[in-house]
Amino acid sequence: MWSALPESDRSAEFGDLLRHWRAVRRVSQLGLASAAGSTPRYVSFVETGRARPSREMVLRLARALDVPLRERNGLLLAAGFAPLYPVAPLGSTQLGRVETALTSMLEQHEPYPAVVLDRGWNVLRANRGAGLLFARLFAPDQMPGAVNVLRLMLEPGPVRSSVLNWDVVAPALLERAAREAVGGVFDRATADLVEQLRARPDIAAVMAGAAAGVPTVPVVDVRFAVDDVTLDLFSVVSTIGTPIDVTAQELRVEAFFPADDATRAAWRRIGPGVEV
Template sequence: MTTAASDTGVGKLLRGWRAQRRLSQLELALRAGSSSRHISFIETGRSRPSEEMLLRLADQLDVPVRERNALLLAAGYAPRFTQTSLDDPAMAALREGMERLLQGYEPYPAIVVDGVYDVVAANRGIAMLLEGLPEHLLTPPLNAMRITLHPEGLAPKIRNLPEWRGHLLTQMERQMAPTRSDALRELYDEVAAYPVPEAGDDNGPGGGGAPPYPHFALPLQIEHEGRVLSFVSSISTFNTPMDVTVAELAIETFLPADPATVKYLQSLTP
């Protein structure tokens, strides 16, 4: 149904997401089973999309769950997706499942973070890497980006800090572009402004230079008790989440990238 120009802003939001995903109106229409004319009318405010159409467009544009609620509100509909605290009894099975996953990954490090990189859960492999950090960085809520890049945190121990720092900042930039999160932007501005410790002639603590990179992925090369441990990381999220909290959880696991790291970590296992 065509109506007078809308002032809800949903058209502007959709246009922004389409531009972010680099899709033409025709491409989006074909994916959503609509027409480019209808997409144009929605974006210019000449037509108000139905709730079903709006969610279909959001799905094709891979809009995060939190932002789908924002689209619904902008179009005059009620939010569809809840946001449940992890402390809620309804989340008991999820919490137990994540804990079992983290424990099962030991002795290798694994961590769960939320949408602003606050630590939700971590295993003993992560605790090992955090040994000796100052109390002000370990006071809850722990933040993974802050702990990693702070000059009093893990940064001085990371042998390939410029590369790893660049990887983390790029990851945050990609996340910020679609979410428009003020909290994430503030965190990015904070950690990007941290001074970067200068690398010495020995490439960091312990001397001897950093071991060569594996050919398949950029590793995290970090010093621990005089040894250089090397990891490649993998990030997992939940499929088809129906809750904002669950949608923003990410499980990051660190896989040893060389035999020496495997041998050392397994030697710590009782």
């Protein structure tokens, strides 16, 4: 099972949120106190509301529990302090260097597909290779404006129907979603989506089957049937190191690579003007 973040708002009690994060990280009051340079008695008082932490102490406790930046802001608000970590939108001046790096990564990965995802698996940016792949998978229909990778791959539709090894990819993707969640914990929206997907009878069936076997390969390829060719792709995921902005922490780049020479050669047939 996975843990989902509680709803973080101004009415949330700091002690409840702190207790939640201790439970998520499976840390005792003694362990948290030691990591944050405090005492178990003080941590207990904070959790029960008998003590009000300073801003510095809120941050020390959050760092000790490795709380994601967005939720650290929630802890600060619950304790009566202003948020510390900015939430600049992608494309803003504040994230100019990040935007430049993302653009470079997407362009350098051509002609193969690469996308930028947020923590909810929504596609925020895509290079030409990814646009070409998605266009072919959706053809003859138009690609939707909003693309969520979990929904595309796991719910019935043209993308899922093009995945030849869907029974292997589906459980692997759901495991990936939990592993790659920011701070190892789903936000509420993503937790709800994953729960909804796992409740589907077809997905529950393949999850049960996957639990009985252990993969014998280093990575799980996604085998797409595109037009008259089969593409075996695997992906590498990159994140931004030491972010201090909420948006930057939640971004990741997924770059797809051909798994074999046949796929590398077949890519030339996907569309005109593609050079490998």
